Amino acid sequence: MTDRLPPIPLEQLNAAQQAVAQAVIDGPRGALYGPFVPLIRSPELMSAAQQMGEYLRYRSAIGTRLSELAILVTARQWDQQVEWAIHAPIAMEEGISPAMVEAIAAGRRPAAMTHGEALVHDFCVELQRNKRVSDATYNAALALFGEHGVVDLMGLNGYYTFLAMLMNAAQTPAPPSSAAPLP
Structure with missing residues (x-):
């Protein structure tokens, strides 16, 4: 099975992607992995999803x-x-x-x-x-x-x-x- 949406090097992310990636990295997850690898293609969706997930997973x-x-x-x-x-x-x-x-x-x-x-x-x-x-x-x-x-x-x-x-x-x-x- 081929990864259809593989990781994008951080230096290749646009400003919106970099901002949401940094929010995930700075949060309790500490890194950009799992679902956030494909989600980075849609920064606004990723931001909303990671906030919901952070609540559900940790609180x-x-x-x-x-x-x-x-x-x-x-x-x-x-x-x-x-x-x-x-x-x-x-x-x-x-x-x-x-x-x-x-x-x-x-x-x-x-x-x-x-x-x-x-x-x-x-x-x-x-x-x-x-x-x-x-x-x-x-x-x-x-x-x-x-x-x-x-x-x-x-x-x-x-x-x-x-x-x-x-x-x-x-x-x-x-x-x-x-x-x-x-x-």
Whole structure:
């Protein structure tokens, strides 16, 4: 597979691209990688996307550990190797068990999950597969996370689906990772 939108050397970026690239480099990500490589071609879109992603990844109302779980489920649903390579190790650092990561990679519902993990997993799978969430799952998530948390959970699914679509179409290669690639 050929990378359709490969990295552009920083010195070849125009002023708008340089500004948005620097914002990503100066932020919590610290570097221009993954989805930001193809996104740099659209600086305004990249700026909006990186701001949303920074909120969802680092400050969502459901917390970092459960956000990382939602990211993994979304990456699995879209067969997105870049997001998997980046986020599987982070999810485990945040407390998602290796067995849970392995089950998600294999497309199975993990056997052992906390109540919150099960709600996030099931909510994401329903939303991704069925394009909607059942009343039972929605109401359980609402009871645990409140409206703010449920909206952030929907936002995580939408944002990481956007990135998956972008990188799958651009054929962005996965970076080296301690995580095994998705089967």
